[in-house]
Structures are given as C-alpha cells and as structure tokens.
Amino acid sequence: MTLPDVTALRFADRLRDLTTGVDVILSDVWGVIHDGVHGFPEACKALQSFRAQGGTVIMITNAPRPADSVQRQLRKMEISDETYDAIVSSGDLTRSFVASRLEQPLLQIGPERDNPMFRGLDVKFTTLENAEYIVCTGPYDDEVETEENYRGMMEEALKRNLTFVCANPDMVVERGHRLITCAGAIAELYRSLGGEVIFYGKPHRPIYDRALELAAEKRGGTTPANRILAIGDSVRTDLTGANLMGLDCLFLTRGIHAVDFEGLDVADEFSVRRLFGDAKPPLALMQDLKW
Structure with missing residues (x-):
C-alpha cells in the first residue's frame, strides 16, 4: 500500500501564496464562501483579488438548483457577482437528465425550495408506486430528517428496481453551526441496499468537465491541469474530485x-x-x- 506523501502537505495562511502560476480556480461554494446562512467576506475578497489579477473563478456546487437560483441565493447573502466568473451546479446537470426523458414519470424527493430545477420542463411527477425513476435533491424536511427516515421507501423502490438520480452527492452540509443531511446520504443508503444510483455533482467528472468548458470560454482556450487549483472543504467530494481530475486542492x-x-x-x-x-492529500x- 502506498502511503500518503505528507512532505507535500503544508499549512497556508493566504491564497496568494498558492496562486503563482495558477490561472483558474474551481471553488466549492457552501463551506467556502458561505455557511448556508451568512457569507464569508474575507473568502469573497480572496477570490475577487485573484480575479483582479487576471484569474478566472468557476464556482462548482452540489446545490440541486440551477445556477441562476444559486446566484440569487448568493446575492441574498450579499455575495457579489464579482466573486466569480460563472457557476456550475449539480442541479443543472440533473435538469439535463430529466429533460432527456420527459416521457417517463418520476418521484421527486426533496423540499419545495429545490423545485426551480424543474422550472419550464413538462415533468410528469407521480407516486413511488407509479414512478419509473427517482430524483432526489435532499430530504423533504432536512431540519429533522436523516437518511434513516427513507429506509422503508428505499426498500420499496428497490423491489421495483428504480434508478435513483442523486442531484446532490453531499452527505451533509453545514448550516450555521449544524450539519444537515443531504441527498447523498439517501443515495448511499439506496446503493447499500443494492439499488442503482446516478450521481450528478462532485466528485464525479461531468460537473468538472462543464466547469472547465466555461473556464475555456472565459479565457479563450483550455487551461492545463497544473495551472488549475481546486478549493473545498469536503474529503468525499472536493478532494476526491480534484484528485480524480488530476488537480491540486x-x-x-x-x-x-x-x-x-x-x-x-x-x-x-x-x-x-x-x-x-489512502487518498492523495491536498496541496495545502x-x-x-x-x-
């Protein structure tokens, strides 16, 4: 077994100490520039300063909502549009999946606030008994529910061999000073029972490919991996995704x-x-x- 290279891992005080030779930052949103309640002014200023020096910032989020809905949420937390060049969300990718099979009725699991993901689509919503697949954006009530509240439902879905589409691979997120259950926890429960799960969002490649496409549009060409820095606070999604893409984190x-x-x-x-x-440790x- 190959041991992690601890000699390459260091503590950094400032982003500017790590951005020499970096042209593009792919940054997580929740946990980096806000905690679900309040924005982090210093973090926003850091990304704005990187952009002011000619860098490009693409925000990559496992939010199960379209990018424009994410932007509106950021604005409510007084996070300026100048903090980033573009946003890519797992909600965008899930929406594309749903749009490609509008003839199939689906069961939606998730709170009403995630409904914008389906906006403008002629979706056939139905019950578990009549669904041909499931789209999950999170628990119906993430203030009190965990994945265990859905075990019975997942056992029934498995009997019908339904595909489970996870619009947010995060297991938990920080909301203020609490950890809130996300769709990823329900997806992993279903997978542990033997169900088929399709994940959209980090650490899976499609969301990174889309982010890099947007970065190329902004910069007029592709950026080599060694000139891209990923930023995040989750081992399971941010670090794993960066490692899969060959990026420093x-x-x-x-x-x-x-x-x-x-x-x-x-x-x-x-x-x-x-x-x-055993994962490759982050750069810093x-x-x-x-x-």
Whole structure:
C-alpha cells in the first residue's frame, strides 16, 4: 500500500501564496464562501483579488438548483457577482437528465425550495408506486430528517428496481453551526441496499468537465491541469474530485470536518492518514479562505 506523501502537505495562511502560476480556480461554494446562512467576506475578497489579477473563478456546487437560483441565493447573502466568473451546479446537470426523458414519470424527493430545477420542463411527477425513476435533491424536511427516515421507501423502490438520480452527492452540509443531511446520504443508503444510483455533482467528472468548458470560454482556450487549483472543504467530494481530475486542492479545515482538524498544527503521517486515508492529500490546508 502506498502511503500518503505528507512532505507535500503544508499549512497556508493566504491564497496568494498558492496562486503563482495558477490561472483558474474551481471553488466549492457552501463551506467556502458561505455557511448556508451568512457569507464569508474575507473568502469573497480572496477570490475577487485573484480575479483582479487576471484569474478566472468557476464556482462548482452540489446545490440541486440551477445556477441562476444559486446566484440569487448568493446575492441574498450579499455575495457579489464579482466573486466569480460563472457557476456550475449539480442541479443543472440533473435538469439535463430529466429533460432527456420527459416521457417517463418520476418521484421527486426533496423540499419545495429545490423545485426551480424543474422550472419550464413538462415533468410528469407521480407516486413511488407509479414512478419509473427517482430524483432526489435532499430530504423533504432536512431540519429533522436523516437518511434513516427513507429506509422503508428505499426498500420499496428497490423491489421495483428504480434508478435513483442523486442531484446532490453531499452527505451533509453545514448550516450555521449544524450539519444537515443531504441527498447523498439517501443515495448511499439506496446503493447499500443494492439499488442503482446516478450521481450528478462532485466528485464525479461531468460537473468538472462543464466547469472547465466555461473556464475555456472565459479565457479563450483550455487551461492545463497544473495551472488549475481546486478549493473545498469536503474529503468525499472536493478532494476526491480534484484528485480524480488530476488537480491540486486547497483544503479548508473550518467546514464539515472542523472537529477532525481541531488542534492539528503539524501534518504528521498519522494525522494525514487519519484525515485523508489512502487518498492523495491536498496541496495545502487553510482554516478560512483569505487573500
């Protein structure tokens, strides 16, 4: 077994210390520039400063809503459009999947706030008994529900051999100071029962391919992988996705893994293996994104 290279892992104080030779940043949204309730002004200023120096910032989010809905949410948290060049969401990719099979009735699992993903589509919504597949954007009530609330439903879906389309591969997200269950947790439950799951969003390649297409449009050409930096706070989605794409990753420790990083100030081999397993560690660790 190959051990993680701890010699390459360091703690960074400022984003500018890592961006020499970087042209494009692919940044997570939730946990990097906001916590679901409040925006992070310093993080936004950091990305704005990178853009002011000629860099391109594409936000990549597992939000199960179209990019324009994500943008409206960011504006409500007073996050300026100048923070990024474009947004790519898992909701956009899921919407394309649904649009390609409008003749098939589907069961939607998720809160009403995610309904914009279906806006303008002639979708045939139905019950579990009549559905030909499932689209999940999260629990119906993520304030109180977890994946276990859906075990019975998933067992019934498995009997009908339904495909489960996950519009948000995140297991949990931070909302204020609480962790909230996401669609990824229900998807993993269904998969553990033996069900077929299609994931849209990080760490899967399609969302990165779309982000890189947008970056190429903004810059007038493709950017080599060694000139792209990914930023995120999730091992399962952000770090894994960056590694699959061959990109360096700046990992923020303040997010959903905050408890795991408490008191850690030396990147020794034991700590790196505990936090990242056998995965390639990130390029650097930073608590909060700052320029």
